[in-house]
Amino acid sequence: MSTVTPDTASSGGRGSRVAGAIAARAGRTLLSFVASTAVIVGLWYAFIEVFDLNALVAKDPGAVWKYLFTEPDAAQNRSVILDGLWHTLGDAAVGYVAGTLAALGVAVAFVLNRAVEQSLMPVAMMLRSVPLVAMTPLLTLVFGRGLLAVSVIAGIVVFFPSLVNLVFGLRSGPAAAADLVVAYGGGPFTVLRKVALPSSLPALFVSARISVPGAIIGALLAEWLATGKGLGYFMQRAQQTFDYGGVWASVVVITAASVAVYALVGLAEAVVLARYGPDPARRG
Numbered sequence: 317m318s319t320v321t322p323d324t325a326s327s328g329g330r331g332s333r334v335a336g337a338i339a340a341r342a343g344r345t346l347l348s349f350v351a352s353t354a355v356i357v358g359l360w361y362a363f364i365e366v367f368d369l370n371a372l373v374a375k376d377p378g379a380v381w382k383y384l385f386t387e388p389d390a391a392q393n394r395s396v397i398l399d400g401l402w403h404t405l406g407d408a409a410v411g412y413v414a415g416t417l418a419a420l421g422v423a424v425a426f427v428l429n430r431a432v433e434q435s436l437m438p439v440a441m442m443l444r445s446v447p448l449v450a451m452t453p454l455l456t457l458v459f460g461r462g463l464l465a466v467s468v469i470a471g472i473v474v475f476f477p478s479l480v481n482l483v484f485g486l487r488s489g490p491a492a493a494a495d496l497v498v499a500y501g502g503g504p505f506t507v508l509r510k511v512a513l514p515s516s517l518p519a520l521f522v523s524a525r526i527s528v529p530g531a532i533i534g535a536l537l538a539e540w541l542a543t544g545k546g547l548g549y550f551m552q553r554a555q556q557t558f559d560y561g562g563v564w565a566s567v568v569v570i571t572a573a574s575v576a577v578y579a580l581v582g583l584a585e586a587v588v589l590a591r592y593g594p595d596p597a598r599r600g
Contacts, residue, residue, distance in 0.1 A: 341586035345579045352575075375564040383561040384569075393562065397569050400547035405573060407535035407546060410463065411470020412528060418471060419478035419523070427486045427512065428504055444476045448537060456542040465542050470534035477530070478523040485519025486512045517592060521585035528581055529574045536570065 357377050364374050375383070384394055422440075426433035452469060459465040489511040497507050539548025547566055554562035 337586040337590035338583060341582050345582055349575060349579070373560050375561055379561060380565050380568050383565045393565065396550065397547065397562070397566055400550040400566070401569055401573060403546040404532065404535050404539060404548060404570065407463065407466040407539065408470055408531040410467045411534055412474050412531035414467050415471035415474025415527065415531065416478050416523070419475050419482055423479055423482035423486055424508065426483050427508070440476065440479065448472060448534070452537060452541045461543050466535055466538040469538040469542070470531045473530040473534035474527040477526045481519045481523035482516060485516030488519065489515035514592065517589060521581065521589070524581050525578060528577050532570065532574050
């Protein structure tokens, strides 16, 4: 006869909670995606019709479908756009990781030392007010036209919203838990590791939902203005050669990819917070 131990029951309950969180998040994401797609397609057709836009420039969803799937050159069109997409997503991933790690490091410094925050936060906000389009040529001169420049540009887009959210998250830990760690002889770094970092997980995923699409936009901007690679450069070249079908198809593909990545972040959030969040019973 099998025996159910408390550890086994706890593990089973945690597994059910995680599975439930994933199912709930996946259902909400799918429903939201279908509804949003229907609304966007309807508005797209309506916008072209109401403003009577030239069909040579303004492509409707049917024209984009033909460009990608039914034209004689559709296979080549898809290949070029998908090659650019993977390059752009790779650039965005590097920029996101770099920007998030930099934001986490600065947020930790702010939490541990208020004087550092009071000194550097105004500088960060001042830099945030400078348009990235204006900064890109200067960043290109400093960092070149390779992956480093793309990482810096995409990382800047990620850094500021992540910094604000992470500082808030690191300070949202329960004061009683921090006092307990101090009472047992723990120092500031122990409080940070045991209390602040676990409590900041929801804020980390909030910043990820904001920053992941931002990193993709930053990568596109860097490719458009600096590197001459990826989907951003393809869109620029397509516009210059009057390949408006390629421009619209690229916008649709990169938008779909952004939505897919956003959904993956949501699923990861559901899993992580269900297992390790500060109040997993309410997550999902």
